[in-house]
Amino acid sequence: MSPTPPHPERPIQKTPDDRLDRSRFIGRLAAALVNPTTRKATGVVVGVTGPWGSGKSSILNLLQDHLETQYEDALIVRFDPWLVSGRNDLIGEFLGELIGTIRADAKRLGKYKKLAANLADYGAQLAPIGNLWKPGFGTILAGGLRSLKDALSQKESLDVLRRRLIDDLDAIQGPIVVLIDEIDRVEDDEIRTVAQLVRSVADFPGISYVLAYDPDRVVQALGSGASPENREERGRAYLEKIVQLQLPLPITFADEITRLLNAEIATLASELSIPEAFDQIDRYRELVQLLIEDVIDTPRDVRRLVGTYHVLAGMLQGEVDWIDLLGFSALSIKAPRTCESIRREPDLVVENPISERGILRHINDGTKSREDRIGEIVPSSERHVGTTALLGFLFPYFAEDPGNRSNHSDAIRFRRPLLTTLRLGLLPGAVSRDDIIALTSGSPxxxxxxxxxxxxxxxxxxxxxxxxxxxxxxxxxxxxVAFWHGIAKFVRKPDCEWQAAYQPMYEIIRSLASTLDRSMRRRNELRAEGAAVFKALADAGESELTAQWLRRHIFVYGLFGREKRGGEKWFLTAEQTSEYALELTQKWQQAHLSGKLIPCHWSLQQVYAMMDTKLWDDECRSQVGKMLEDKRAVDGLALMLFGASFSTDEPGIEKLYSYEAFIRKAKQRLAEDDQQLHETVRLALQKAVNGGW
Incomplete structure (x- = not known):
């Protein structure tokens, strides 16, 4: 079983968990707090500083682990004012924590009983008596309060109590180190109270202090009451009277954060089926570079990201590309309101919308700048480099280079994987299970x-x-077989006329085809059913769904020189895929040469399959040129290449026909100012002329 990664908000606890190799820093800090010769605390007050999430709490945990290992008789007192924030007396709470730490060890209690009682006396003079009681430590505290009552009746001063404490501390052999965390998370007056606490007991011999805080936040609190222009100066002067040595946390370099992220992801590799050598995958490395530059700043950011990803991936394993899911996890942390915008209208960001609104949005947004597109979905409060970079990485619609995209069939830029991520298995209510049962049990x-x-x-x-x-x-x-024959009848183009306006049938076909191959991958025993469906449709001459499945299998197995994209749970074997590809593309070539292929389909998948098998030749290209003599063919091909969110690069058009010739014909169509030209056609032609926007 792989180790469970730490809670995203929980600092690391022990030295073996330290993946940033901070041992030398911890060793030097310990040497400043405890004299290794006398084995007693030096009495120094050290401030460990850094912004929220930079690892201050982890440093304190590592320091405690180190001191307890090096000094068996060390007394380490942990105090977190944030946990008791809002109570009347932080000083009393602190002294109660110190006494409680002593009492927690039976051997230590007998040894330090006098110290504990005197601490209670001293604290009761510093703080209201009623607040010194701590659950679980009633006997000692009650004794301390009785001592205080006696001392007060004798008019024993704080100075006398203080000298008694000094004598007690001088007699103790082991070091006492107080670690105070989360100072910057409490209210201003409580920060000042902690400062008073340290000042009141910091000069006792044999006690060293480490305070962890964000210096800017603490300085502002300590400077409260001064004029705005003097507040910082006053706060820093106050802080300097308390803290003798202020140590900013060691700088965490980008390569260290990268190693930390990789190490955290590696702990999940077995559980979540993350590929071996995942850190060598180009797209993963691209995402990590983006995260390190613009999103992740601290070790806590790393833990929070991996913790979020762990939960999502555990629920969606095998449903969504794991790299995209990691990127979406980062987006959900850094830009939750942006994710809410996506959740409300997912069809506005995916490449294959089905809703009319989503399709029209893609068509009409073609001339909008990237900044305008981002502005429509990203609130101004989240409009920073990290958010826009993540959006562009996940959804090419927002990218500077829309051509740089994931080719994974479960990429989040497609509608189904995105909806799966947003819903997390919560099913839409518009269609019931009974409706699907009725659909799947009907005749074709x-x-x-x-x-x-x-x-x-x-x-x-x-x-x-x-x-x-x-x-x-x-x-x-x-x-x-019967069910998919029915789907094939629905998606079949009813005629061989060129499209005169954009239709979302390619997106619909893609979504339906994905239902079958995804089901086969979810249940391995269904692969034979998938192969039977493919064979039945191919034998019947179906070429919309089969072209989709065929090309996916070609890329899965890396056939005909295509880049291998991996994956084993597909319903055709590599050998079957190769045989079908050669057989079907020969039929499609003959159909094309007779002018009965491209205008008879909703997309160019059959043509691309011919390119895969190297059957697309000069004769095929020439046939395209003949068809483009008809302006309806120019319009229809423009829709296939550049309609809605489609975009085809120059080499792709050159391989299909001729880039220069096609662009020339597109310009001619636009210049004709044909009043019958549908707006979706006009935009596709304009998009082609502009190079895909």
Whole structure:
């Protein structure tokens, strides 16, 4: 079993947990607090400073571990004023903590009983008597209060009590070190009380102090009451009277934070099936560089990020690309309001929206600047470099270079993985489980009819989401071949006319196809069903769904020289994929050369498959040129290449036909000022001319 990473808000506890190798700093700090020759505290007051989350609490824990290891008779007192914030008397609480630490060890109690009683007397003079009691330590404190009553009746002064304490402390052999944490998290008056506490007992021999705080916050509190222009000066002067040595935490360099992040991720590798040598994956390294530069500043940031990722990945393992999920975890921590904007309208950020609003948004936003797009989803309070960089990394719609994107089928830039991340398994309520049972149990004609009605009434996106959620659960009762024949009938383009306006059918086909291959990967025993569906549809001449599945398998196995993207739980083997690819692309080539391929489909997946198998040749390119003599073909091809969120680079168009020739035809169409030209076509043509925006 892999070790569980620390709680994101909890500092490390022991030396073996220290991945930043702060042992030398801890050793030097310990030497300043305890004289190694006399083995007694030096009486110094040290301030360990740094901003929130920089590791101050971890330093105190490591210091305590070191001192207790080096000095068996050491008395280490931990006091956190934040835990008792709001109570009437921090001084009494502190002395109660000191007495409680003594009493916690039976051997130590007998040895230090007199010291404990005198501390109670001294504290009762410094603080209200009623606040010195601490649950669990009633006997000692009561004795101390009785001593105080006697002392007061004899008019024993604080000075006399103080000399008694000095004598007691001088007789103690071991060092006493007081560690006070979280000073900067309490109110201003409580910060001043802690300062008074240290001043009142700091010059006792045999006690050293380490105070952990953010210096700017403490200086402002100690300077309270002075004029604004003198507040900082007064606060620093006050602090200098208390703290003899102020030590800023050692600077944590970017490579150290990187090593810490990698080490924390490594603890989860086995549990969450993170790839071996994950830190060598280019996209992971790109994300880490982004995080280190603009998002992660402190070790606590690292722990909080990994803790958040651990929870999300545990719930979504195998559903969403793990690198994207790590990036989204960072976004949810650093920009929660931005994530809320995404949660409200996810179709506004994904590349394959299904809703009409989402599609129109992508089409109409083509001319908007990156800053304008970011401004519509990121509140001004979160509009900083880290947020915009993360958005661009996860969603190319917001990137400076939209072409730099994850090719993982479960990338969060796609609708299904994003919705899975946002919902965390909470199912949409627009379509019931019974609705899906009725859909999957119908004949192919009934399946087609139900999908057509959902498309017409605007509920298809909810139906697909629900289908994706429950398909694997219903798998044993589904006639998969019949069901997918029905889906094939629905997604088949009804004619071979060129598209005259953008339709979201490619996104719909992609989402439906993902339902099957994702279900096969969730349950390995269903792979045979997936292979049977593919064969049945391929034998029937279906070419929308099969082209989608075929190209995914080509990339999974790295066939025909394509980059291998990994993954084993797919329903076709590498050998089957290769055979199908050669067989189907030959058929598609013949269809293309007869002019019956591209205008008969919603996308160019069949053409891209021919490019994969090297069957796309000069004759095929020439056929495209012949078709583009018809201006309707120019419009339709522009929609396929640049419609909605699509964008095709120059080499891609050059391989398809000719980049210069196509752009020239696109310019000619725009210059014609055709009043019949649909707005989605005009924007696609303009996008092509502008180089994909």
């Amino acid at each position: 004609f009934e399946v087609e009819g139900r999908l057509q009605r959902a498309f017409s009434d605007g509920t298809l996106e909810h139906l697909i989401d629900r289908l994706d959620d429950v398909y694997v659960d219903l798998a044993s009762s589904i006639d998969h």
